[in-house]
Amino acid sequence: MTEIRRGTLQEQTFYEQVGGEETFRRLVHRFYEGVAGDPLLRPMYPEEDLGPAEERFTLFLIQYWGGPSTYSQNRGHPRLRMRHVPFKVDQAAHDAWLRHMRDAIDELGLSEEHEQTLWKYMTYAAASMINSPG
Template sequence: MNEIPGETVQEQTFYEQVGGEETFRRLVHRFYEGVAADPLLRPMYPEEDLGPAEERLALFLMQYWGGPRTYSDHRGHPRLRMRHAPFTVDQAAHDAWLRHMRDALDSLGLAPEHESELWRYLTYAAASMVNTAG
């Protein structure tokens, strides 16, 4: 019987399991399509074009889930709360963010266990950005 030595077997990252860069870019693009038309969230993105914000979020999520470290190479430590501090993130913004992210996540058609794991993280991340009561 031929066995593969344990040290040569590599487990796939979540990033690889769900389809890598293409999946995360699709998720983030769909999310920002919703944000572009949202009167509550759109003012939180000072750039005229949402492209830079879309790129930052895609790179962050790819890195977080085991993809390339491009985000940190270009922007340093994520410091998510610090980067969001200038904006009023209340319960209404939290809910709107999650509404658009839920739509984007649903559009991917991921396996239930992957969808569930990603959604748990996204709901945690959204809650951690709230910085204003209301």
Template sequence: MMENPRGTLPEQSFYEQVGGEDTFRRLVHRFYQGVAQDPLLRPMYPEEDLGPAEERLVLFLMQYWGGPRTYSDLRGHPRLRMRHTPFAVDQAAHDAWLRHMRDAVDELELAPEHEKELWDYLTYAAAAMVNRPG
């Protein structure tokens, strides 16, 4: 374990800076409230209850941003593109996903620099999941 030089604080992860698990649970729960009502996205979630999908996304985002590695412990490498291959993710699905995520991010009321960093990642990730033209 590395020690910090005298008089300095250890650098906090983004996960810690934005409030840890509670923040990510709030984000993802709000997102899935939108998905549950969305006629384009809801059919992409075959489980009757969105709870398992919500938990997977919470665990993934917490790990990605420096929190516990529970996602990898349970599911292995994220392999996001591969996991999304069975679903037709076109521009309309991309836009709907980001619309619900935007609502969820806004409700967090993060500091502007944190909001920008999170949103930049989410827009990048959404674009990377597109696997169909249109």
């Protein structure tokens, strides 16, 4: 049996572990299906078609979790809080956003460890976007 030297196997990124681009496209598509019918969140997406927002969010998550850096190549630094300033993000918007994200994550069928890692990030991100009392 050949010994594998320590450090020769490259660790997979979270992006690769959960299935790569297809997984993140499924996640974000399902999330935006919920947003499309949400009277609180839908007005925060001024474009008639949610497609551009869906694509931006997909590319952001892909890059964040270790996939290609297409998001930064196209849009520069994420600057998430700055990009959300024009919109009133209060506790109700936070809760609605997480409700749709929870549904989307649940439908992915990830391992418990991956699901918890993703959910922990989403709850942190949602909390950090709150910019209005209420």
